[in-house]
Amino acid sequence: MKLTLWTYEGPPHVGAMRVVTGMRGVHYVLHAPQGDTYADLLFTMIERRSERPPVTYTSFQARDLGGDTAELFKTAAREASERFKPDALVVGASCTAELIQDDPGGLAEALGLSIPVIALELPAYQKKEHWGAAETLYRLVRGCVEHARVPANLERNREGRAPRCNILGPCGLGYRHRDDVTEISRLLQRLGIEISVVAPFGASPADLARLPEADFNVVLYPEIAETAAAWLEKTYRQPRTKIVPIGVGATQDFVREVAAMAGVDPTPALAPEASRLPWYSHSVDSTYLTGKRVFIFGDASHAMAAARIAKEEMGFDVVGLGTYSREFARPMRELATSLGIEALITDDYLEVEERVAELHPDLVLGTQMERHIAKRLGVPCSVISAPVHVQDFPARFAPQMGYEGANVIFDSWVQPLMMGLEEHLLNMFKEDFEFHPDAPASHLGAPTSAAEARSTDFRVTDAQNAAPMGASADSVAVLKESEVALIEKESTASALNGQVSWANDAEKELGRIPFFVRGKARRNTENYARERGIAIISVETLYEAKAHLSR
Amino acid sequence: MNAPLSHIPVLRERGQREVFCGLTGIVWLHRKVQDAFFLVVGSRTCAHLIQSAAGVMIFAEPRFATAIIDERDLAGLADANDELDRVVTQLLARRPDIRLLFLVGSCPSEVIKLDLSRAAERLNTQMWPQTRVLNYSGSGIETTFTQGEDACLASWVPVLPDAPSNTAAELMVVGSLPDIVEDQLRRQFAAMGIPKVVFFPPRRSTETVHVGSNTRFLLAQPFLSETARLLEARGAQRIPALFPFGAEGTAAWLAAAGKSFGIAESVCIEASAAAMRRAQRALAPFKEELQGKKVFFFPDSQLEIPLARFLSRELGMVLTEVGTPYLHKTHLAEELAALPSEVQLSEGQDVERQIDRCRASQPDLVVCGLGLANPFESEGMATKWSIELVFSPVHGFEQAADLAELFARPLRRRQRLKI
Numbered sequence: 001m002k003l004t005l006w007t008y009e010g011p012p013h014v015g016a017m018r019v020v021t022g023m024r025g026v027h028y029v030l031h032a033p034q035g036d037t038y039a040d041l042l043f044t045m046i047e048r049r050s051e052r053p054p055v056t057y058t059s060f061q062a063r064d065l066g067g068d069t070a071e072l073f074k075t076a077a078r079e080a081s082e083r084f085k086p087d088a089l090v091v092g093a094s095c096t097a098e099l100i101q102d103d104p105g106g107l108a109e110a111l112g113l114s115i116p117v118i119a120l121e122l123p124a125y126q127k128k129e130h131w132g133a134a135e136t137l138y139r140l141v142r143g144c145v146e147h148a149r150v151p152a153n154l155e156r157n158r159e160g161r162a163p164r165c166n167i168l169g170p171c172g173l174g175y176r177h178r179d180d181v182t183e184i185s186r187l188l189q190r191l192g193i194e195i196s197v198v199a200p201f202g203a204s205p206a207d208l209a210r211l212p213e214a215d216f217n218v219v220l221y222p223e224i225a226e227t228a229a230a231w232l233e234k235t236y237r238q239p240r241t242k243i244v245p246i247g248v249g250a251t252q253d254f255v256r257e258v259a260a261m262a263g264v265d266p267t268p269a270l271a272p273e274a275s276r277l278p279w280y281s282h283s284v285d286s287t288y289l290t291g292k293r294v295f296i297f298g299d300a301s302h303a304m305a306a307a308r309i310a311k312e313e314m315g316f317d318v319v320g321l322g323t324y325s326r327e328f329a330r331p332m333r334e335l336a337t338s339l340g341i342e343a344l345i346t347d348d349y350l351e352v353e354e355r356v357a358e359l360h361p362d363l364v365l366g367t368q369m370e371r372h373i374a375k376r377l378g379v380p381c382s383v384i385s386a387p388v389h390v391q392d393f394p395a396r397f398a399p400q401m402g403y404e405g406a407n408v409i410f411d412s413w414v415q416p417l418m419m420g421l422e423e424h425l426l427n428m429f430k431e432d433f434e435f436h437p438d439a440p441a442s443h444l445g446a447p448t449s450a451a452e453a454r455s456t457d458f459r460v461t462d463a464q465n466a467a468p469m470g471a472s473a474d475s476v477a478v479l480k481e482s483e484v485a486l487i488e489k490e491s492t493a494s495a496l497n498g499q500v501s502w503a504n505d506a507e508k509e510l511g512r513i514p515f516f517v518r519g520k521a522r523r524n525t526e527n528y529a530r531e532r533g534i535a536i537i538s539v540e541t542l543y544e545a546k547a548h549l550s551r
Numbered sequence: 552m553n554a555p556l557s558h559i560p561v562l563r564e565r566g567q568r569e570v571f572c573g574l575t576g577i578v579w580l581h582r583k584v585q586d587a588f589f590l591v592v593g594s595r596t597c598a599h600l601i602q603s604a605a606g607v608m609i610f611a612e613p614r615f616a617t618a619i620i621d622e623r624d625l626a627g628l629a630d631a632n633d634e635l636d637r638v639v640t641q642l643l644a645r646r647p648d649i650r651l652l653f654l655v656g657s658c659p660s661e662v663i664k665l666d667l668s669r670a671a672e673r674l675n676t677q678m679w680p681q682t683r684v685l686n687y688s689g690s691g692i693e694t695t696f697t698q699g700e701d702a703c704l705a706s707w708v709p710v711l712p713d714a715p716s717n718t719a720a721e722l723m724v725v726g727s728l729p730d731i732v733e734d735q736l737r738r739q740f741a742a743m744g745i746p747k748v749v750f751f752p753p754r755r756s757t758e759t760v761h762v763g764s765n766t767r768f769l770l771a772q773p774f775l776s777e778t779a780r781l782l783e784a785r786g787a788q789r790i791p792a793l794f795p796f797g798a799e800g801t802a803a804w805l806a807a808a809g810k811s812f813g814i815a816e817s818v819c820i821e822a823s824a825a826a827m828r829r830a831q832r833a834l835a836p837f838k839e840e841l842q843g844k845k846v847f848f849f850p851d852s853q854l855e856i857p858l859a860r861f862l863s864r865e866l867g868m869v870l871t872e873v874g875t876p877y878l879h880k881t882h883l884a885e886e887l888a889a890l891p892s893e894v895q896l897s898e899g900q901d902v903e904r905q906i907d908r909c910r911a912s913q914p915d916l917v918v919c920g921l922g923l924a925n926p927f928e929s930e931g932m933a934t935k936w937s938i939e940l941v942f943s944p945v946h947g948f949e950q951a952a953d954l955a956e957l958f959a960r961p962l963r964r965r966q967r968l969k970i
């Protein structure tokens with residue numbers, strides 16, 4: 001048993017739902033109790049899908065147990081195939097149904113349907129959402145290809161036609177998948193490569209059966225498509241890409257990789273002006289980005305790509321790096337080691353929080369969970385990875401991949417940080433009455449009252465709580481100044497714990513430090529004092545600590 | 552169960568349900584009772600459900616968590632009990648401020664027959680008096696959405712202290728309400744001459760809530776059947792009434808309490824006259840907007856029937872189908888009697904058939920869960936998310952117009968948008 005406050009991933013059948021919801025002509029009959037239908041709202045609310053996910057839940061109840069749950073499943077599967085007339089039926093069990101062992105695969109087989117039936121075995125007490133998605137895509141691809149009897153020695157005559165590839169991985173509830181597909185398709189077209197099938201996104205079972213016809217596979221999201229792509233490579237000798245094109249450098253490497261697979265010239269997609277990121281990073285205003293300490297956490301692909309961008313393209317110091325995807329622990333560890341740090345491989349939110357608090361970075365690049373951690377600790381944050389939130393489906397075109405993705409990343413990482421000149425002005429003229437020590441960065445908008453956000457009435461607050469699924473409250477990934485003040489008070493209280501305290505004038509001096517670095521200054525000074533057995537921090541201690549730490 | 556208490560036939564359905572399970576109640580209960588903690592013993596699905604229902608807003612560390620059962624626990628039950636003890640000890644060490652811990656059962660814990668009542672007893676002997684440990688089931692195979700609150704309160708009733716006998720009758724309001732609504736109602740009761748009112752659940756578990764034969768209770772929510780049964784078993788008397796939604800509902804609810812306490816009707820009317828008039832005045836513009844509009848309710852919280860009564864009687868809306876996950880004919884007797892006879896009531900669900908009926912009846916407004924709302928909107932139908940009706944202050948005179956506004960807003964929005 002594991003005590004869990006928040007989870008990064010849902011159960012594996014939610015992964016399966018993400019695959020089938022991304023597709024056309026597939027229906028999923030899930031043996032599950034009524035409450036599991038909550039998963040529908042992930043798609044209809046967070047992703048704002050205008051259709052219900054193609055899922056039928058058997059909704060068995062306590063009184064059915066030991067009785068006719070199997071019959072219930074058969075009825076649900078029969079009625080779903082009559083009503084929705086899918087081209088392929090996916091069947092499986094949720095965590096509870098796994099325990100009652102009804103064998104959905106066998107039951108569906110017994111119905112004698114003419115369409116392919118894909119039975120999923122997703123061990124809910126061992127595996128999680130991404131694994132479930134990968135397994136489902138693999139089973140679906142294999143099921144559809146085998147149903148169509150595509151021969152293993154399939155001929156792919158390359159004469160007189162453009163090279164063609166499939167794009168694998170984009171699915172329902174994916175972090176910016178919608179826009180990544182558009183951006184990468186453009187890039188491939190610029191190289192003269194045809195796109196045969198994009199899957200699961202928008203693909204039908206017939207499209208899956210056509211996958212082996214392409215010359216190679218572009219794996220955009222290894223978490224979801226690696227298993228299927230590896231099977232296609234083994235069975236149909238279709239090479240697959242290994243580079244995830246997030247960031248300018250990775251995109252260029254990806255272009256060279258696909259160009260080699262396709263046998264085309266990479267140059268048309270390597271133009272240096274393709275992305276604004278390199279110039280923006282070189283421009284003088286970005287000097288202030290130098291050496292900013294970043295903590296990175298997310299799914300493995302996005303976190304690893306972010307580490308490279310942070311180091312090579314933004315000039316940051318990566319002080320922490322980790323992932324909740326245990327499946328990718330090995331490459332993650334290797335990358336962390338090469339950066340001289342230790343990778344954090346965990347799905348325990350509290351552990352991540354602890355690490356962030358310990359490192360007190362200048363910027364956190366993480367998931368929605370880290371956004372909240374960062375907010376509590378008073379650190380700027382930008383979101384780089386799933387699990388997703390309604391804000392991760394912006395109305396505008398905002399890919400993460402390719403050159404445009406690099407532009408988007410530059411903007412969204414820099415936005416929560418203070419602008420260069422503004423930082424200096426604040427430092428020089430801290431006493432200006434409008435620059436008072438509690439003033440937030442001007443580009444972050446007017447501060448809102450934290451009291452407002454912390455309504456004492458539980459129902460009102462919870463109405464806002466429900467809202468993140470459907471927008472509104474709490475919309476910007478930056479800290480509001482007034483919240484920082486509150487967080488600070490809390491942290492003072494805990495730091496005081498009989499160890500070090502602040503003299504009045506030192507406390508006042510601390511108040512003159514701009515709010516976005518104040519938390520760090522407080523921590524550093526307290527640590528400095530503690531290490532030296534100083535019980536009361538004076539103005540002197542504050543500046544000694546500053547001098548000591550800026551060596 | 553089929554006692555002919557109502558003149559309205561009920562369509563009973565069995566099929567796919569599109570509803571939350573009882574675990575969802577934790578989302579508001581953990582905010583209501585400020586020193587209680589809810590530990591779900593379940594799967595990753597259960598953890599994901601609560602997290603998704605609560606949104607991902609994490610202001611403070613939440614007072615709920617999930618002990619996720621894994622393979623090792625499935626291997627042997629003795630093991631699972633040790634594990635549970637370990638997790639609880641770990642939790643209470645982290646949160647010494649917790650005075651009431653609920654172990655909440657889920658589908659997996661029930662299917663593997665993990666006996667949480669024994670576990671709660673065992674842990675309670677260890678933790679009491681610092682922390683009381685109770686248990687209830689919020690599983691989807693036993694409970695639907697708001698039934699989780701019922702199960703929670705029902706687990707609490709047996710440990711409420713006995714009311715001293717031979718004291719005057721006391722009023723108890725049962726069902727969690729927003730603090731602000733509680734305070735308003737307290738003032739209403741005081742004005743009527745009922746000075747002492749206790750609310751159950753209390754804001755802090757250490758507040759004394761007595762129960763005994765001198766307890767008279769009013770249900771504030773229509774979904775508390777088991778809680779009411781157990782209170783009655785301890786000698787308390789339920790005061791039958793309309794539920795306090797809308798001006799009429801609130802007046803009737805307060806009057807029922809007044810009558811039970813032997814307060815003259817004129818006194819009750821006088822005491823609520825000002826608030827009643829204010830509510831009616833605030834409702835008038837909504838009536839103009841909503842009159843004659845057709846509304847369809849999908850089953851969700853069991854609030855459907857009282858809300859339908861409010862919409863039909865105070866705002867002139869036309870009821871098509873009113874679905875409820877469970878119909879408690881005794882607690883809803885007054886509500887059912889107040890419904891127009893042409894309404895179609897349904898209990899249980901077969902969501903596909905119900906969607907067909909909904910489309911066919913072409914309502915102006917569909918009240919449904921979050922999984923169905925956007926798909927209906929994209930078909931051109933206006934929707935009201937039913938979860939908001941549970942998460943917002945909607946009871947009492949002062950909230951009557953807010954409640955009406957929740958139904959009017961989706962229609963207003965459609966009128967405004969020219970795209």
Ligand code: SF4
Nearest residue numbers: 035572597657658691
């Ligand atoms: S329906 Fe059962 S398994 Fe699903 S979330 Fe609710 S309690 Fe957990």
